[in-house]
Amino acid sequence: xxxxxxxxxxxxxxxxxxxxxxxxxxxxxxxxxxxxxxxxxxxxxxxxxxxxxxxxxxxxxxxxxxxxxxxxxxxxxxxxxxxxxxxxxxxxxxxxxxxxxxxxxxxxxxxxxxxxxxxxxxxxxxxxxxxxxxxxxxxxxxxxxxxxxxxxxxxxxxxxxxxxxxxxxxxxxxxxxxxxxxxxxxxxxxxxxxxxxxxxxxxxxxxxxxxxxxxxxxxxxxxxxxxxxxxxxxxxxxxxxxxxxxxxxxxxxxxxxxxxxxxxxx
Amino acid sequence: xxxxxxxxxxxxxxxxxxxxxxxxxxxxxxxxxxxxxxxxxxxxxxxxxxxxxxxxxxxxxxxxxxxxxxxxxxxxxxxxxxxxxxxxxxxxxxxxxxxxxxxxxxxxxxxxxxxxxxxxxxxxxxxxxxxxxxxxxxxxxxxxxxxxxxxxxxxxxxxxxxxxxxxxxxxxxxxxxxxxxxxxxxxxxxxxxxxxxxxxxxxxxxxxxxxxxxxxxxxxxxxxxxxxxxxxxxxxxxxxxxxxxxxxxxxxxxxxxxxxxxxxxxxxxxxxxxxxxxxxxxxxxxxxxxxxxxxxxxxxxxxxxxxxxxxxxxxxxxxxxxxxxxxxxxxxxxxxxxxxxxxxxxxxxxxxxxxxxxxxxxxxxxxxxxxxxxxxxxxxxxxxxxxxxxxxxxxxxxxxxxxxxxxxxxxxxxxxxxxxxxxxxxxxxxxxxxxxxxxxxxxxxxxxxxxxxxxxxxxxxxxxxxxxxxxxxxxxxxxxxxxxxxxxxxxxxxxxxxxxxxxxxxxxxxxxxxxxxxxxxxxxxxxxxxxxxxxxxxxxxxxxxxxxxxxxxxxxxxxxxxxxxxxxxxxxxxxxxxxxxxxxxxxxxxxxxxxxxxxxxxxxxxxxxxxxxxxxxxxxxxxxxxxxxxxxxxxxxxxxxxxxxxxxxxxxxxxxxxxxxxxxxxxxxxxxxxxxxxxxxxxxxxxxxxxxxxx
Numbered sequence: 003x004x005x006x007x008x009x010x011x012x013x014x015x016x017x018x019x020x021x022x023x024x025x026x027x028x029x030x031x032x033x034x035x036x037x038x039x040x041x042x043x044x045x046x047x048x049x050x051x052x053x054x055x056x057x058x059x060x061x062x063x064x065x066x067x068x069x070x071x072x073x074x075x076x077x078x079x080x081x082x083x084x085x086x087x088x089x090x091x092x093x094x095x096x097x098x099x100x101x102x103x104x105x106x107x108x109x110x111x112x113x114x115x116x117x118x119x120x121x122x123x124x125x126x127x128x129x130x131x132x133x134x135x136x137x138x139x140x141x142x143x144x145x146x147x148x149x150x151x152x153x154x155x156x157x158x159x160x161x162x163x164x165x166x167x168x169x170x171x172x173x174x175x176x177x178x179x180x181x182x183x184x185x186x187x188x189x190x191x192x193x194x195x196x197x198x199x200x201x202x203x204x205x206x207x208x209x210x211x212x213x214x215x216x217x218x219x220x221x222x223x224x225x226x227x228x229x230x231x232x233x234x235x236x237x238x239x240x241x242x243x244x245x246x247x248x249x250x251x252x253x254x255x256x257x258x259x260x261x262x263x264x265x266x267x268x
Numbered sequence: 269x270x271x272x273x274x275x276x277x278x279x280x281x282x283x284x285x286x287x288x289x290x291x292x293x294x295x296x297x298x299x300x301x302x303x304x305x306x307x308x309x310x311x312x313x314x315x316x317x318x319x320x321x322x323x324x325x326x327x328x329x330x331x332x333x334x335x336x337x338x339x340x341x342x343x344x345x346x347x348x349x350x351x352x353x354x355x356x357x358x359x360x361x362x363x364x365x366x367x368x369x370x371x372x373x374x375x376x377x378x379x380x381x382x383x384x385x386x387x388x389x390x391x392x393x394x395x396x397x398x399x400x401x402x403x404x405x406x407x408x409x410x411x412x413x414x415x416x417x418x419x420x421x422x423x424x425x426x427x428x429x430x431x432x433x434x435x436x437x438x439x440x441x442x443x444x445x446x447x448x449x450x451x452x453x454x455x456x457x458x459x460x461x462x463x464x465x466x467x468x469x470x471x472x473x474x475x476x477x478x479x480x481x482x483x484x485x486x487x488x489x490x491x492x493x494x495x496x497x498x499x500x501x502x503x504x505x506x507x508x509x510x511x512x513x514x515x516x517x518x519x520x521x522x523x524x525x526x527x528x529x530x531x532x533x534x535x536x537x538x539x540x541x542x543x544x545x546x547x548x549x550x551x552x553x554x555x556x557x558x559x560x561x562x563x564x565x566x567x568x569x570x571x572x573x574x575x576x577x578x579x580x581x582x583x584x585x586x587x588x589x590x591x592x593x594x595x596x597x598x599x600x601x602x603x604x605x606x607x608x609x610x611x612x613x614x615x616x617x618x619x620x621x622x623x624x625x626x627x628x629x630x631x632x633x634x635x636x637x638x639x640x641x642x643x644x645x646x647x648x649x650x651x652x653x654x655x656x657x658x659x660x661x662x663x664x665x666x667x668x669x670x671x672x673x674x675x676x677x678x679x680x681x682x683x684x685x686x687x688x689x690x691x692x693x694x695x696x697x698x699x700x701x702x703x704x705x706x707x708x709x710x711x712x713x714x715x716x717x718x719x720x721x722x723x724x725x726x727x728x729x730x731x732x733x734x735x736x737x738x739x740x741x742x743x744x745x746x747x748x749x750x751x752x753x754x755x756x757x758x759x760x761x762x763x764x765x766x767x768x769x770x771x772x773x774x775x776x777x778x779x780x781x782x783x784x785x786x787x788x789x790x791x792x793x794x795x796x797x798x799x800x801x802x803x804x805x806x807x808x809x810x811x812x813x814x815x816x817x818x819x820x821x822x823x824x825x826x827x828x829x830x831x832x833x834x835x836x837x838x839x840x841x842x843x844x845x846x847x848x849x850x851x852x853x854x855x856x857x858x859x860x861x862x863x864x865x866x867x868x869x870x871x872x873x874x875x876x877x878x879x880x881x882x883x884x885x886x887x888x889x890x891x892x893x894x895x896x897x898x899x900x901x902x903x904x905x906x907x908x909x910x911x912x913x914x915x916x917x918x919x920x921x922x923x924x925x926x927x928x929x930x931x932x933x934x935x936x937x938x939x940x941x942x943x944x945x946x947x948x949x950x951x952x953x954x955x956x957x958x959x960x961x962x963x
Contacts, residue, residue, distance in 0.1 A: 017682075017684065021684065034686065035686065036684065190665055193657070193661050193671060195658060195659055197527065197659070
């Protein structure tokens with residue numbers, strides 16, 4: 003089974019939210035300084051799922067990520083966990099892109115590989131939680147897709163997939179190849195072995211640009227966005243507490259009812 | 269009268285004796301040779317340094333029964349049997365020599381009254397010891413002892429040896445009395461009982477006793493290598509070969525080199541242990557003292573240090589012996605990772621020793637402290653944990669989180685590196701960068717920097733140092749986790765990354781002295797970092813505070829009229845023998861009454877946070893910290909004092925769980941001293957002084 007895993011490097015989600023700042027003018031998030039970024043949480047589960055499938059069925063796992071040279075640490079971690087090859091997508095043209103622009107780049111990269119039987123990503127990224135890339139990838143690659151997924155097995159030349167629903171799961175059969183957005187229920191991502199950590203330093207990681215992917219500038223980055231970010235801010239949460247003054251409980255009850263009526267709550 | 273001057277049919281009995289003796293020696297020799305060959309399959313280890321110190325240990329603990337006598341009943345019975353064995357061996361040599369070489373008499377000792385008396389005396393004392401042992405095993409039945417056949421067979425054999433000796437001795441006196449027999453009162457009494465018998469009967473009794481003793485001795489000799497009585501042979505050597513490294517220092521391995529040579533970085537097969545580790549398994553007598561002291565065993569976990577060692581012994585002698593001996597004879601010397609003839613292979617780590625057994629250990633060293641033959645349990649557990657973590661990647665999820673946190677932000681809780689010195693920001697404490705000539709570097713540690721409760725201890729210590737006029741500084745954000753928790757859990761790689769960072773920082777500043785409030789940092793920075801070529805004078809705060817009080821630089825004047833009990837942290841007490849300093853510091857506070865828990869000093873029970881357990885759940889049995897709180901309550905204190913951030917956290921967690929949080933407050937020694945020395949104002953603002961709370 004040749005599997006592709008798409009991962010994203012994000013600011014550490016374990017940092018207390020109070021430490022993050024928002025630059026409202028530039029509409030960007032400013033994480034606290036000196037904290038190393040990490041692999042997005044659900045992506046770790048996707049890597050683990052891919053490696054487990056490879057261990058069962060043979061084949062090769064390639065991990066791809068879009069970003070600057072910092073993402074190479076994320077790619078190395080994925081290799082230390084058991085991926086065989088990695089590709090970094092880097093280009094100034096990628097900057098400012100949304101999920102769809104990112105998916106366009108990833109899809110082009112996937113098509114550039116020899117072959118694939120399965121594409122796995124995390125169901126959503128730990129920073130923006132948009133959850134669009136898996137579905138967009140499926141559409142662009144013209145294959146079946148399912149999100150979020152808590153189980154995947156190879157059966158009878160196809161895939162048995164369990165898709166998470168609000169109150170349970172949906173069993174589905176899907177063809178090979180497919181795209182799956184992996185959810186955390188599926189596994190416990192492994193800690194890399196020492197051999198893995200050492201090996202990850204030696205695997206070459208090629209860098210592909212927009213030109214390598216044969217993509218036009220309109221599909222990418224700021225220009226390729228389908229979502230316009232209008233405003234980014236930290237909502238101010240306030241609460242006020244009014245005491246209903248009255249002489250008797252009955253009177254208080256009446257006054258409360260009137261207040262709720264005025265507020266159109268009843 | 270001579271036992272082997274006659275004939276059995278056509279065969280001279282002396283010949284029979286020769287054949288039996290040589291045969292038994294050959295069988296014994298063959299068994300021992302096999303055991304030695306298996307030891308040679310283990311990895312090399314240097315244990316022959318400091319011969320004098322080693323000899324003194326043997327004198328104190330083998331001949332002097334140092335550890336055995338901590339349990340007076342068992343210690344005494346063993347003292348009788350052991351010394352009986354030693355003294356009576358002379359008699360046994362005489363017995364056999366007399367039979368093998370007709371005309372032989374023992375030089376010097378023969379007919380020497382004290383020698384004669386010693387034989388009689390110890391024959392009886394051994395029987396007393398055996399009786400005490402049988403009573404213990406059948407009536408008292410302490411849980412640490414396994415009630416098994418092997419033990420009763422051995423006790424039976426020993427008793428029979430004594431009886432046969434006395435029988436022969438008594439019969440000889442009846443047949444051929446000597447004037448010196450007055451020095452053998454017991455044998456003489458037995459001879460008296462035989463006095464009325466016809467001579468032929470007396471001779472028969474003599475022969476039965478004499479030859480019975482021969483058969484029993486030779487039988488015992490052949491049996492020893494196959495039973496736990498092997499400890500007779502290996503016990504004293506095992507004590508001699510004890511580790512001479514500082515107690516708290518785990519082995520530092522050259523990870524890069526091992527990976528280059530494709531050698532393992534943890535232990536997953538029996539031959540990856542050193543020959544000394546394997547000798548440990550031979551020396552276990554199944555006494556169970558380790559198990560009786562082990563917090564995991566006490567609280568109902570799967571781990572029993574005794575069965576850990578015995579399971580390894582079984583695995584070596586039964587599961588793997590065939591393979592290891594075959595590999596040896598094929599010329600493949602048991603190199604790390606060499607496999608040979610494989611049959612149904614039981615995984616040592618996983619099948620023989622379950623993963624959870626390894627995780628259960630809190631590295632408190634109570635087992636090693638209790639063991640009369642100085643078996644080393646904890647390093648073996650950590651070696652196997654290294655396999656689980658760095659090779660097999662079978663890690664408890666909480667420990668994975670611990671590793672990720674320490675790697676990402678240099679502390680176990682993922683707090684940002686940049687806020688490591690926030691606790692000190694309004695206190696005016698200089699960093700070492702600002703004050704490089706400070707006399708002391710105050711190594712704060714992760715708990716002291718980030719944990720709300722333990723920050724109060726850091727503040728208290730800082731105030732005390734100021735009041736005493738000690739010049740000190742902190743590393744601030746240049747300090748990162750010492751690496752102790754990840755090392756104990758088995759992530760030697762991450763530990764070395766952390767250690768290298770800290771060693772580099774420390775070498776750059778070259779502090780003269782270091783003081784820390786955490787016994788784990790104290791142990792790691794003070795002893796384990798030496799493996800990286802640096803050595804600093806590191807003290808724990810209780811040691812420094814005691815000294816400052818003795819020098820008059822700190823004078824506790826504010827009364828604390830309370831009955832306190834002090835909980836000895838494992839990494840301060842058992843690891844480094846620091847028991848008196850904290851007690852002296854507490855007693856210096858006027859009004860303090862110090863009560864001891866039953867389990868105190870070297871017998872203190874761990875709070876349950878060591879070995880990485882501060883960061884994971886206990887899923888079976890009772891919680892160790894709850895048990896320890898119960899032990900503290902038995903001393904009826906008004907407050908518990910301790911000197912370790914983990915102990916502090918575990919005690920407070922425990923008192924909350926047992927609903928005594930209000931009635932049994934917990935404080936660090938530094939906090940109590942700080943409260944007692946407040947009449948001396950410091951450079952710190954009055955406001956800071958007011959908002960330190962020690963409940």
